[in-house]
Amino acid sequence: MTAPLLSAVGVTKRYAGIVALQNVSLEVGPAEFAAVIGPNGAGKSTLFDCLTGVQRPDRGHVHFDGRPVDGLRPAARARAGMARTFQRIELFGGMSVLDHLLVADRARTRRGGLLTDVFTGSRPSSDELDRCSAVLELLGLQEWAERPAESLTLGRGRLVELARALMCEPKLLFLDEPSSGLDRHETDEMGDALLRVQSERGLAILLIEHDVPLVQRLAERMYVLDYGELIAAGPTDEVLADQKVRVAYLGAST
Amino acid sequence: MQLLEYAIRGVPTGCVFALLAVGLVLTYKTSGVFNLAFAGQAYVSAIVYYELRKELELPLVAAGVISILIVAPLIGLLLERVLFRYLRSAGSMAKLVTSLGLLIAIPEIAKLLFGSETRRNPPPLWWVRRTDEWLWPEGATFVLDAGQVATILSTVVVVIGLVVLFRATNLGLRMRAVVESPRLAELSGVDSERVSMAAWMLSSVLAGLAGVLVAPLFASLNPFDLFTLLVAALAATVFGGLTSIPLTFLGGILLGVLQAVLAGTLPTDSVLTNGLRPSLPFVVLFLLLLFRPGLRTTRELTDPLASVDAPPPPPAARARPPWIATSARVFGTVVSLIAVALCWFVLDSYWLGLAISGLVLSVTMMSLIVVVGMGGMLSLCQAALAAIGAFAMAQVVAGTGVPVVLGLVVGVVVAAAIGALLAIPVVRLDGVYLALATLAFALMFQSIFVPLSWVSGGAVPITVPRPVIGPLDLSDDRYFLVFVIVCAVATALVVIRLREGTTGRFLQALQTSDVAAASIGINGPRARVVAFTIAAGIAGFGGGLAAIDLGQASYEASFPYLIGLVWVALLVSAGARSIQAAVLSGLFFFLFPALLDKLFALPGNWVDTNPDAPSWVAGIADAIQPTWAQSVAFILFGIGAITYAKHPEGSIEAQTTASVNAIVRRVEARNDRHRVAAGAGGSAP
Numbered sequence: 001m002t003a004p005l006l007s008a009v010g011v012t013k014r015y016a017g018i019v020a021l022q023n024v025s026l027e028v029g030p031a032e033f034a035a036v037i038g039p040n041g042a043g044k045s046t047l048f049d050c051l052t053g054v055q056r057p058d059r060g061h062v063h064f065d066g067r068p069v070d071g072l073r074p075a076a077r078a079r080a081g082m083a084r085t086f087q088r089i090e091l092f093g094g095m096s097v098l099d100h101l102l103v104a105d106r107a108r109t110r111r112g113g114l115l116t117d118v119f120t121g122s123r124p125s126s127d128e129l130d131r132c133s134a135v136l137e138l139l140g141l142q143e144w145a146e147r148p149a150e151s152l153t154l155g156r157g158r159l160v161e162l163a164r165a166l167m168c169e170p171k172l173l174f175l176d177e178p179s180s181g182l183d184r185h186e187t188d189e190m191g192d193a194l195l196r197v198q199s200e201r202g203l204a205i206l207l208i209e210h211d212v213p214l215v216q217r218l219a220e221r222m223y224v225l226d227y228g229e230l231i232a233a234g235p236t237d238e239v240l241a242d243q244k245v246r247v248a249y250l251g252a253s254t
Numbered sequence: 255m256q257l258l259e260y261a262i263r264g265v266p267t268g269c270v271f272a273l274l275a276v277g278l279v280l281t282y283k284t285s286g287v288f289n290l291a292f293a294g295q296a297y298v299s300a301i302v303y304y305e306l307r308k309e310l311e312l313p314l315v316a317a318g319v320i321s322i323l324i325v326a327p328l329i330g331l332l333l334e335r336v337l338f339r340y341l342r343s344a345g346s347m348a349k350l351v352t353s354l355g356l357l358i359a360i361p362e363i364a365k366l367l368f369g370s371e372t373r374r375n376p377p378p379l380w381w382v383r384r385t386d387e388w389l390w391p392e393g394a395t396f397v398l399d400a401g402q403v404a405t406i407l408s409t410v411v412v413v414i415g416l417v418v419l420f421r422a423t424n425l426g427l428r429m430r431a432v433v434e435s436p437r438l439a440e441l442s443g444v445d446s447e448r449v450s451m452a453a454w455m456l457s458s459v460l461a462g463l464a465g466v467l468v469a470p471l472f473a474s475l476n477p478f479d480l481f482t483l484l485v486a487a488l489a490a491t492v493f494g495g496l497t498s499i500p501l502t503f504l505g506g507i508l509l510g511v512l513q514a515v516l517a518g519t520l521p522t523d524s525v526l527t528n529g530l531r532p533s534l535p536f537v538v539l540f541l542l543l544l545f546r547p548g549l550r551t552t553r554e555l556t557d558p559l560a561s562v563d564a565p566p567p568p569p570a571a572r573a574r575p576p577w578i579a580t581s582a583r584v585f586g587t588v589v590s591l592i593a594v595a596l597c598w599f600v601l602d603s604y605w606l607g608l609a610i611s612g613l614v615l616s617v618t619m620m621s622l623i624v625v626v627g628m629g630g631m632l633s634l635c636q637a638a639l640a641a642i643g644a645f646a647m648a649q650v651v652a653g654t655g656v657p658v659v660l661g662l663v664v665g666v667v668v669a670a671a672i673g674a675l676l677a678i679p680v681v682r683l684d685g686v687y688l689a690l691a692t693l694a695f696a697l698m699f700q701s702i703f704v705p706l707s708w709v710s711g712g713a714v715p716i717t718v719p720r721p722v723i724g725p726l727d728l729s730d731d732r733y734f735l736v737f738v739i740v741c742a743v744a745t746a747l748v749v750i751r752l753r754e755g756t757t758g759r760f761l762q763a764l765q766t767s768d769v770a771a772a773s774i775g776i777n778g779p780r781a782r783v784v785a786f787t788i789a790a791g792i793a794g795f796g797g798g799l800a801a802i803d804l805g806q807a808s809y810e811a812s813f814p815y816l817i818g819l820v821w822v823a824l825l826v827s828a829g830a831r832s833i834q835a836a837v838l839s840g841l842f843f844f845l846f847p848a849l850l851d852k853l854f855a856l857p858g859n860w861v862d863t864n865p866d867a868p869s870w871v872a873g874i875a876d877a878i879q880p881t882w883a884q885s886v887a888f889i890l891f892g893i894g895a896i897t898y899a900k901h902p903e904g905s906i907e908a909q910t911t912a913s914v915n916a917i918v919r920r921v922e923a924r925n926d927r928h929r930v931a932a933g934a935g936g937s938a939p
Contacts, residue, residue, distance in 0.1 A: 054769065078775035086770065093766035095759070103759045104774040114784065117755030118748055161770075168774050 003066065005030045005204050006082075006172055011050050011060035013043075013228075020046040021057070022228045028172060028204050035207040035215045035236070038225035039248065044208045045087065047225065048176055051206075052084055053077045065171060079108070083170035085161040087177040087208075091149045097160050098145040101132040104167035135163045138200060139193050155186035159193060166197065172204045173197075179211045191217055216240065224248065260518035261511045266402035268510020269409035270468045271535075272503045274483065275490035276416070277460030279502050282491075284432055284453035286346070287338050288686045290353040293481035294360030295333075295458050296465030299326045300376060300475055301368050303466045307377040318379055322462040330458025334451050341899050342450075346685040347632055348899040355823050359892025361477035362885040370881040376469035379404055405467050412460065413503065420499075425452055478816060485697055486535030488690055492542045496686075509535055533701035540694040543687055544679050578914055586834075594739065598732055606731050608844045613738045614803050616840030618796030619825045620742075620749050620833065625789035626822065627830035628758055629782055630765035631681065632689040635696040636793045637818025641809050642699075643669035643794020645709050648716040648807035658721035658802060665798035666791045673790020674783060681782035696815040704809045715808035718801045734803070741799060745792060746833045752788070753831065761785055820891055827894035829904020838906065846890075850883035 004027040013021040020043045028034045038044050049055040051062055053074040062069050069077055078084075092100055105128050116122060124132075136142045139159045144152060149160050158178055165173055178194070179187040191214055198205055209215045215222060215236065222239050224232040226248045232239045239245055274292065281289045299321045306317035333356070341349050378401045420426040431439040432449045440446050465480060472479050486509070493505025513534050520531065530537070597609050618640050625633045647665035651658055680691045703709045710716075720729040721737075728734040752758055760781045763771040771778060801807040824843060829835030857875040861867045894905070901908040 052773070054772075074769070074772040075775050075777045078773055084773050086773075090767040090770035090773075092763045092770065094762060099759065103756075103763050103776075106756050107760070107775045111756075114752070114757060114788070117757050118751050121751065122755035164770075164774060 004028060005032075005065060006051070006206070007063045008051060009061050009063075011047070011057045011062070013046055013050055013055060013057050019228050021050065024060070024225070024228070024230050026223050026230070026233070028206050030171070031198070031202050031204055033198055033205045033207070033218055033220050035209055035219035035222040036225060037209055037212065037215055037222060042225040043228040044225055045176065046228075048084070048174055048208060052082055052174055078168060078170075081169075081171035082174065083165035083168040083172075084174035085158065085165055085176055085178060087180055089154065089157050089161060091157060091160060093150065095149060096146050097136070097141060097149050097152070097163070098132060100149055100160055100164045101135060101167045102128060104164045105131055108168050131167070135166050138166070138196060139163050155182050155189065158182070158190065162193065162197070166201065170203060172206060175205060175207045175209075177208055177210060179209060179214055187211060187214055190214075194218055212240070256518070257515060260515045263518075264511035264514025265507060266405040266510070267513060268507035269405050270464055270483070270506075271487040271490050271509050272506025273409060273412060273460050273464040273467070274487035275494070275502045275506045276412075276499055277457040277464065278484075278487070278491050279494060279496060279499055280453050280457040280460070282496055284429060285334070285338055285342065285450045287341065287349045287353060288346075288496075288690075289356075289457075290350070290481075290484070291333070291356030291360055292457075292461050293484040294357050294364075294477060295326065295329050295461040296468075296484070297361050297475070297477040297480050298329060298364045298465075299462030300465035300469040300480070301364050301373070303379070304373050304376050304469070304475060305368055308373075314379070318466070322459060322466055326458045326462030327455035330454040330456075330461075331451060333458075334454035337896065338454070339447060339450065344899045347630075348902060350632060350686060350689055351823065351826050351898040352896050354819055355827070355892040355895025355898070357481065357892070358820055358823055358895070359889045362888045362892070365881065366885050366889070370879060370885065373475040374473065376472065376475050378470040379408070379466050401467075401470055408463060408467060412463070416499065419456075425449070429453060481816065482697065485539070485693060488694070489535045489539035489542060492539060492546060492690070495546070509538060512538075530702065533698050536694045536697040536701065540691060540698060543683060543691045543694065575918060578917060594735075597735055603731060605845075605848075606735065608848055609841065610731060610735050610738055611800070611803055612841035612844040613735070613742050613837070614796060614799045614840070615821070615843055616837040617738075617742050617745050617799055618793050619821060619836035619840050620745050621789040621792035621796060622822060622825045623749055623831060623833070623836055624752065624785055624792060626826060627832075628753055628761045628765075629785035629789070630761070631782065631786065632685070632822070633692045633786070633789065634689055634819060634822060635676075635692040635699070635815070636789070637813045637815055637821065638696040638699040639669050639673055639790045639793040640797030640800065640818075641704070641710075641807075641813035642672055643797035644718075644801035644807040644812065645711075645716075646794070647798040648711065648718050648801055649708070651718060652711075652716050658719060659723070661718075662795065662798040662802075666794045669794020669797065670787050670791030673793075674787040677783040677786035677790075681779055681786060693815075696818065700809070700815055710807070710809055715806040715811075717806045718804075720802060720805070728802075738799060738803070741795070742837070745795065746836075749792070750833060757781070757784065820888065823895035824891050827891075827896075827898050827905055829907040832904060832907050834910075835904050835906045843891075847883050847887040850886055854878045854882050 006028040007026070009025050011021055011024045012019070024043075024047060026034075026036075036044055036047065046055065050057045050060075053069070053072055053076070056070075064077070065081055069080060072080065092103065095103070102124055109128075111128075133142065133145075136145055139162060141156070141159055141163060144156060144160075149157065152160065162173075162175075162178070175194070178190050182190060194205065194207075195218065197203070205218075207215065207219060219236050221234065222232075222236045223230055224239060224242075224245050231248060232242050232245045274296070278289060278292055281287055281292075302325050303317055303321035306312045306320060307314070312320075337352065337356075338349075341352060418426075420430060428439065428444045428449050429452070431442070431444050432446045432453075439449075468480070468483060469475055487506060489509055490502050490505035493508070494500075494502030513531070516534060517531050597606055601609065618636060621636055621639070622633070625631050625636070643665035645665075646668035647658070647661040650656060650664045651661040656664075676692075676695055680688055680695075683691055705712075720727070720734060722728065723737070726733045726737075728737055760771070760776050763774075763776060764778050764781060768778060797813065800812045804811060821839075821843070824839040825836060828839040828842075857871050857878065861872045861875050897905060903911075
């Protein structure tokens, strides 16, 4: 087996005595589509925060792409190849969809500093525009490119977040409940988009989700969190068949 | 024993700090407003008390009750009812700018109402003057005079009152509930509006009490001293984490004691300690903001219903159709050219001088565009950075004889370097804390560095000659005008390119979503440090130009920190991201008071030239006081800032957007009519 792209070992996080995560370990392989599910308050978002650097875990280590990233801030982890979307949508105010993509591209290539801005101006180059339109096309956002991102529907807003994350050319994409607030139809579209993204870009995806049918459709492997502890891990179908998981999460009676 | 004496001497001052600080914390906790105008409220009560005691000669109790227990809570009630209740859900920046506007406007309104004459020797809130009649303890080697005892006693009364209020009354219980969570309190049937009203009245009483108590410490009443004292008291509020009232109290008293002990023990002959003593509270405030544990991790206190600061709407320039943009550009150019021609050919030296000063100020205003408008950081120390630029330039020019223009460059570099050093710790603070830290820096600079001769030249400002460029001697104001225009245009071009470029986009991303910006790899602290540094450099440039304009680098004349606060209020209300706003507010700052002055002089002039003028005109002429122009101008500047909550993009930007929309609507309506007419014509056989 190849070395995992992301591995977290024994991650523990407490908030004022409440244990949010207890000794959680997980792995995501290159180009793997993995998912974390769990009831509300199970610690899914805290886990994401610990993996992406927003929170420092009290114990445990995170390795990414062959090196420890424990000391890195979120921005540094992003440059190392982690990109993410947010459960509560986080778009930039007063910017068009294309601007979102350009900003992310510039953040990655670090093109354009003070002197460039002042002396040569900062019009997007044709390379940059090509990269942006490739992503826009992949997600079906071309016709919204010039629209202010805030004026779009929630579903398209989430696609913009996804597009922005893709512009970072990540190795691993963290998706925080991409279906929350979407109706069935939009959720299906989101699922299609994610499958397209993964097959075309060949990146690994770690998904937090409530929507079990969506997870079943997308994820190869899944982890189940309950009260901050990992209660199951393995191939999606096997885990979903597990009696313990059915009790904790799917509300099955014993 | 000696030390104990010093410590006890510090207690009264500490009590005043504590009163001010607790009043601030009360309103901050219950309404999320960090009320800088508190000093203005204290000033009004002090004036009312002065007038009642000295002019109307009321007995002490009556004057005290009216000024502290009637006037003060009424002001608090007024502010809450007409202003702050509408800001409950506004962002912290809007609240802070509003209180800044009030800080500027309230003292001037008080001066209009009660007269602006100097009020010497403010009366104490005690029956005896500062004499030895009341020694405590009896026969001791150290004394507290009557005023100090009064201060301590009043503070004790306030402490007991607050404890009783919070622990034993229904209102106190509700206040505590609102502090914990306004939304939850409302859901359980607490009327948080009434609680917030009560908190504003109560905190205003504390402001009034502090104002009346502290007034006798100064030779004459003026709002600046009170505000400086308030900033000192801020150290206590930060000590209490902006939430804990007992800790805030303790912090205030500790601060007073520490100040007195240092005053007693530090050698008096050292320049450094001479500067350190008055500035101690600001140094403490600055250090506390940077290092107090828990401050950075506590979320800023706001209503849970409060949104984040509204994202800036796109500048009208980008939203408008191209044909309007083109015609607006042509129109703007023509107007500017006419204005320049007017300056060149028509204006006399008085108005030309004012126009030049306005343009010079607009360069400093552009530094605010970068740090406030683009960076989202409410820096309150741009005046200090401008002064640094001016001093560096003046020192280099005077010391080495390099050309003035080269000196300007040195000023920019020095200001930018100091700005960068300041920015590195400060940009990690959020909203209110950043504003307070920059304010503390401005006051540290004023009290420690400005008096030093290697900084400012000491008591006599360093003179700065006007440069001579080729055949042009810029001591001719008209040539200097052209020079300033070139400088302003160059600065504006740089700012525009940064705003529209990658730098501006990154900052905009950071301003609207910090977490999302980090998630795509934008290094937030670094981007903010860069913005702050550039702004500092531009401020240094503006400061250098101001010194050349005036002929000397004078802190008093050009850069007092309160004037800097007025600049912020002006620019932010005109439009924190707009060059147009920077230029207009710079010009406005100098021209508007002068125009008002001319206006107020009209009745007098008319009476002078027409002996048979009706007597009511003479009455008006007599009633108008020479300070009115400045007062009215500052009141309007302050009120302008209050509109920020409604138009965060600024009044100029809002106006532009509105008129562009109106034009577009009219054009579309006309096109529709044509189309309808054409359609009707086509369908008729």
